[in-house]
Amino acid sequence: MTLDGERDELPEVGAAPLIIDADFVEVEEDRGLPSLDAVEEISTARARRPLELPRGPATPDGRARVVTVINQKGGVGKTTSVINIAAQMALRGHKVLVIDADSQGNCATGLGVDKSRVRTTTRDLMLNPECAVDSRHATAVENVHIIVGDRTLVGLEQEMLRQLGRERRLTEALAPLLPHYDLVLIDTPPSLGLVTINALVASDGIVIPVQTEYFALEGLAMLAGTIREVRGLLNPRLGVDGVMLTMHAPTLLNQQVAAEVKEAFPELIVEPPVRRNIRLAEAPSHGIPIHLHDPKSNGGQDYQKVASVLEARWGLL
Numbered sequence: 441m442t443l444d445g446e447r448d449e450l451p452e453v454g455a456a457p458l459i460i461d462a463d464f465v466e467v468e469e470d471r472g473l474p475s476l477d478a479v480e481e482i483s484t485a486r487a488r489r490p491l492e493l494p495r496g497p498a499t500p501d502g503r504a505r506v507v508t509v510i511n512q513k514g515g516v517g518k519t520t521s522v523i524n525i526a527a528q529m530a531l532r533g534h535k536v537l538v539i540d541a542d543s544q545g546n547c548a549t550g551l552g553v554d555k556s557r558v559r560t561t562t563r564d565l566m567l568n569p570e571c572a573v574d575s576r577h578a579t580a581v582e583n584v585h586i587i588v589g590d591r592t593l594v595g596l597e598q599e600m601l602r603q604l605g606r607e608r609r610l611t612e613a614l615a616p617l618l619p620h621y622d623l624v625l626i627d628t629p630p631s632l633g634l635v636t637i638n639a640l641v642a643s644d645g646i647v648i649p650v651q652t653e654y655f656a657l658e659g660l661a662m663l664a665g666t667i668r669e670v671r672g673l674l675n676p677r678l679g680v681d682g683v684m685l686t687m688h689a690p691t692l693l694n695q696q697v698a699a700e701v702k703e704a705f706p707e708l709i710v711e712p713p714v715r716r717n718i719r720l721a722e723a724p725s726h727g728i729p730i731h732l733h734d735p736k737s738n739g740g741q742d743y744q745k746v747a748s749v750l751e752a753r754w755g756l757l
C-alpha cells in the first residue's frame with residue numbers, strides 16, 4: 441500500500457506463487473570467527489573424495505571377471521565402451537560375454553546382432569536364471585558372445601518386486617557361465633534401478649565412464665553412495681577397476697574437468713582419455729566395433745590403449 445491508500449503494483453499474496461528472490465534473503469550475519477575445530481572440519485570435508493572406494497579384488501582362479509560398466513548419467517559412453525572393450529579383449533584372445541541390462545538394447549546393434557531374431561533376452565534370464573546358458577548369442581566379433589537386452593526389460597522391476605532374492609537373480613544366472621569366459625562385461629541403463637543393482641551384486645569390479653563435461657563429479661558422488669550401499673548390504677567384494685574419460689575434446693572445460701577427475705581418483709583413472717571421434721559414433725550403424733571399422737582412428741587407438749590398461753588390472757595379461 442502507498443501512503444494515500446492506493447495499491448502499488450505488487451500482486452496480491454495468493455494470486456502469485458510465492459517466489460523469494462535470492463537477493464532479498466542475502467543477509468550477512470555476523471557469527472564471529474569460526475573455531476579452529478570447525479575450520480578443520482570444513483577443510484577435511486572439502487578434501488574428502490567423492491568416490492573413496494577400494495579397487496576391486498583379484499578374480500578367483502578358474503572363472504571370469506565380472507565387470508559392470510556404470511554411470512547413471514545418460515549418454516556418457518557406457519555402451520560404446522562395453523562394445524569396444526569387449527572387442528579389444530577378444531582380439532587379445534580372451535573369451536568375453538556381454539550382458540546388456542539396458543532396455544535400449546544398443547549393445548546388440550553395435551555388435552551386429554539382429555534383435556528381432558533373438559528369442560531369449562536379459563529379461564528372461566532375470567526371471568528364470570536357469571535359462572542363462574541358452575540365452576547367449578554369437579556376435580560380429582569372434583570370441584564375444586552376448587545376452588541381448590531389449591525393451592521387454594521395461595517393467596521388469598515391478599514384476600520382480602514380489603520375488604524373493606530379487607537382487608541376486610543375475611548372480612545366480614551367471615554362476616554356470618563363469619568358468620567358460622575370461623570376462624563378463626555388463627552394460628547398464630542410465631539409472632540405478634533393480635536391474636543395475638543386480639549387475640553390481642554380480643560384479644567383482646566396476647568401470648565408470650565419465651564424460652569430461654560440467655557436473656561430472658556431482659554424478660559420481662551419487663554413484664559412490666549406491667556403491668557403498670551395495671558393498672555394505674549385498675556384495676562386500678565390489679570395487680572400482682577404473683574411471684575412464686570419454687568424449688574428450690581439447691576445450692578448456694574438457695581439460696579442466698579431466699584434471700579434476702584425475703585429481704579425485706589418481707589410482708583409479710584409466711589413461712588415455714577416449715577422444716571425441718566421429719568414427720566411434722559411426723561404427724554401431726555398421727554393426728561392428730571400432731577395430732573393425734577404423735582401427736587407426738583416434739577412437740580406435742584410444743580404446744586399444746584403454747583396453748591394455750584394463751587387461752592388466754583384470755589380471756588377464
Ligand SMILES: Nc1ncnc2c1ncn2[C@@H]1O[C@H](COP(=O)(O)OP(=O)(O)OP(=O)(O)O)[C@@H](O)[C@H]1O
Nearest residue numbers: 514515516517518519520630687715716717720721
Ligand atoms: N568418444 C566418442 N566420440 C564421439 N561419439 C561418441 C563417443 N563415445 C560415444 N559416442 C556417441 O555418443 C552417444 C552416446 O554414447 P553411448 O550410447 O555409448 O552412451 P551411454 O552412456 O551408453 O548412453 P545411455 O546412458 O543412453 O545408455 C552415441 O551416439 C555414441 O555413438
Ligand SMILES: [Mg+2]
Nearest residue numbers: 518519542546
Ligand atoms: Mg548405453
